[in-house]
Amino acid sequence: MVSTGKSIAPSFSFLKQLEDKSGQPVSRCYQCKKCTGGCPMSFAMDFNPNQVVRLVQLGQQERLLKSRTIWVCACCKTCADRCPNGIDISAVNDALKDMAAEQNVALGDTMVPAFHESFLASIQRHGRIYEAGMLLGFKLKTKAYTQDMGLGIEFVKKGKLKFLPEKISQVKEIKQIFEKAKAKEGSR
Numbered sequence: 001m002v003s004t005g006k007s008i009a010p011s012f013s014f015l016k017q018l019e020d021k022s023g024q025p026v027s028r029c030y031q032c033k034k035c036t037g038g039c040p041m042s043f044a045m046d047f048n049p050n051q052v053v054r055l056v057q058l059g060q061q062e063r064l065l066k067s068r069t070i071w072v073c074a075c076c077k078t079c080a081d082r083c084p085n086g087i088d089i090s091a092v093n094d095a096l097k098d099m100a101a102e103q104n105v106a107l108g109d110t111m112v113p114a115f116h117e118s119f120l121a122s123i124q125r126h127g128r129i130y131e132a133g134m135l136l137g138f139k140l141k142t143k144a145y146t147q148d149m150g151l152g153i154e155f156v157k158k159g160k161l162k163f164l165p166e167k168i169s170q171v172k173e174i175k176q177i178f179e180k181a182k183a184k185e186g187s188r
Helices: 012-022 035-037 047-059 060-067 078-082 087-102 112-124 133-141 151-158 171-186
Strands: none
Touching: 012 047, 012 087, 035 047, 035 078, 047 060, 047 087, 060 087, 078 087, 112 133, 112 171
16 A cells, blocks of 8 residues: 555544444454455455455545445455455445445546446346447447457457357346345435
């Protein structure tokens, strides 16, 4: 974590709020860094998993809600498996994403939330990920139409990118899960 040279007064109210929302005992972290050591996505994060926990402990809500990290987390739960205190940082990141959405916090990098939204929309629509459709939605949201075009062409040549989505039998059930989640979110 880059030091700003400024002293920080911890905000225990944010720590308590996040522990309640995520259900995770964030205050138990003693910075062993096992979470960061096992995280497959730390290379793409602006704050490593242990730094997220430390920033929560220090009450740095604004920095966390604007970070890429909360959107880049793959929710693989490696951090939870490795943590000697049972802290699931992916659940903390999910709570932070919810807070960012509730507070309409704008992320400087709009590609990460756009990818997140496109990914979930693809699953809701097709019951599973449909890469071509998801990428189209993502490119339309970010207006990065030609970025990665060469890679896309290679995927098509090798048969790795299908033009039509694969059918699954439980699409209706998947859509119901999304509807229940939206109803639950609306009742908060």
